[in-house]
Amino acid sequence: MNENTTALVTGANKGIGYEIAAGLGTLGWSIGVGARDDRRREAAVEKLRAAGVDAFGVPLDVTDDVSVTAAAKLVEEHAGRLDVLVNNAGVTGGMDQLPTTANIETVRTAVETNVYGVIRVTNAMLPLLRRSASPRIVNMSSSVGSLTRQSTPGAETGPIAVAYAPSKTFLNAVTVQYAKELRDTNILINAGCPGFCATDLNGFRGVRTPEQGAAIALHLATLPDDGPTGGFFEDDGVVPW
């Protein structure tokens, strides 16, 4: 059994996921760089290693059962267990997000990656997480999934988005269900919002850096054993459901 803390970050080849991998790597942890594209994954692993991170590549498409099963096998062979899973991979689903005109495939794509992908990866990794002394699961959500904020006049919740925003609401609800089932275990599972960060996801229109966005994931990945579970957090504290 590997004595180092091992983390897996999905969608770690760029954006916030890359910065989560880099940030957890500075703790001296071994970091699985989950990414679906071979070239982008290898480039990220090389860059992380050049920065002193103990990074290893994990081929991983969160929408693909075969890929996710193989990823769990790879992590098991590499480390024997998993201490931290960061479900970061995410997509908007497509450009037209107006409820009255959007293609149903746009909604399906967002949910397939942002929700089903998280469930698929989490369940594949759970046997490895259960071997850890302090397992943590972090689901990268978004405050645009907050129904409270969406229904609060004047609250900043981004553009109308029938696929992306509800997919994060769904993810938050799924996070709560996991926390309920896992309440009597040592696994802490929480959702985090990185804030509006400049990444490919939004055409780099975000006002925060991906590194700033990674901070909430680093916080939730390193919670003490008596830390919260089943919550939704941003840098400033709790995000209302």
Ligand SMILES: NC(=O)c1ccc[n+]([C@@H]2O[C@H](COP(=O)([O-])OP(=O)(O)OC[C@H]3O[C@@H](n4cnc5c(N)ncnc54)[C@H](OP(=O)(O)O)[C@@H]3O)[C@@H](O)[C@H]2O)c1
């Ligand atoms: N940026 C923001 O302002 C913001 C705000 C709130 C929440 N978030 C959330 O933060 C997370 C990271 O977003 P980001 O802004 O860093 O976006 P990004 O730069 O577009 O990165 C998304 C990552 O997810 C990966 N990915 C997408 N589909 C995948 C799949 N099927 N299997 C595996 N990996 C997949 C992408 O890989 P490829 O390179 O192969 O496409 C990429 O590595 C997402 O969950 C997003 O919803 C972002």
